[in-house]
Amino acid sequence: MFAASQIGIFLATTPMALATAAIGWRWTFVMTAMATAVIAGFFFWLVADDPPGRAPPPRAPETLKQILLGLREVWRTPGLGKVLAVHAFIYASMVTVLGLWAGPYLSDVHGLDAIARGNVLFAMAAAQLIGILCYGPLDRIFNTRKWIVIAGGSGTLLTLLLLAVLPGIALVPAVVLLVLLCGVTSYSLVVVAHGRSLFPDHLAGRGVTTVNIAQVVGSAFLPILTGFIVGAGPTDTVIRPESAYRLAFGTIAFFFAVGLVAYLTAEDVKPRQS
Amino acid sequence: MTLIAVIGALLHTAADSGTMLVLSRALLGLGSAASFMSVVVLCSRWFPRDRLSLTLS
Known part of the structure; x- marks a missing residue:
C-alpha cells in the first residue's frame, strides 16, 4: 500500500x-x-x-464522549510513547532531505543543474519505493519488528552522520549516501504495524491515526528547524555553504537518534505472536 | 473523506486569492490524510496481523 x-x-x-x-x-x-x-x-x-466469509464484528455507533474516552485509552496505552518517539523522526528525516534539502544541496555544493538534480531526486524516490517493498516481509522472516526498525534506524543514522561529518565530500559518494538514506529509511510501515499491535480492535482506527500524528508532527518540525539552520548562514550570497547543509544533516541525525534511543527500550511485538 | 479531497482539489483550481488557495489545500490535505489512514485500518481488518507490514508495504 x-x-x-x-x-x-x-x-x-x-x-x-x-x-x-x-x-x-x-x-x-x-x-x-x-x-x-x-x-x-x-x-x-x-x-x-x-x-x-467473515461476519462483521458488532460496531455500535459511538457518542462523542465514548470517542473521547477511547482516545484517552489510546494515549494511555503502555509502550505507545516509545513508538511515537521513533515514528516522529523516521519519515521526517528522509522527507526533509528528499523533499527539501537534497536539491539545494546538490545545486549549491556540487553545482548540479536542474536536470541532474531531478535525476538524483528520482533515484532517491525510486530507492525509497524499493526499500518499502523490501521491508514488507522482513518482520515475518525474522519474527521481530523492533529489531527491524533498530537495524534500519542504524542505517539511517549512519548515512545522515556521514553526510554531516565528512567535509568536502565528492559528488558520487554524496549521491550514493542520499540514495542510500532514502532506501534504508523506508521502515515506517514496520513501526505502524508495531503501533497497531498495541491496540485492541475497537481502538484500531484511533490508534493508528495517533501513531501517524507523530509522523506528521516530525515532518513539520524538522523542515522548519533545518530551515532556520540553513537560513542562518551568510545572506550576501545566493549559494549557501556546505557547512550549513552539514549542520542541517547533523541536526536531523540528532533528533532521529533521540527517537531511536527512546525506542530501544520498547517491548518487541513479534509478528507470529501478535 | 476522499470526496472532501476532491472538493479541495476542485476549489484549488478556482482559487483567486491566497486565502482560498490555502483553504482549498487544507481541505485537500484533510481528505487525503483521513482516507489514507482509513486504508491502513482496512488493511489491519482484512489481513492477518502477522502480515500487516507486508500488506502495508
Missing part, C-alpha cells in the same frame, strides 16, 4: 510538469480531482469493511 501510494509521488514530478505545461495547472488539478473521484467511486463500490 505504501509503495502504491508512491505512484502519486512519481506522477507529481515530470508527468505533472508536462501536464501543467500542456493544459495549465488549473486543468491539471481538475483532471486529478476527476481521477480521484472515479477511484473513490470504485473504492466505495468494490471494497468492503471486512473480508468475505
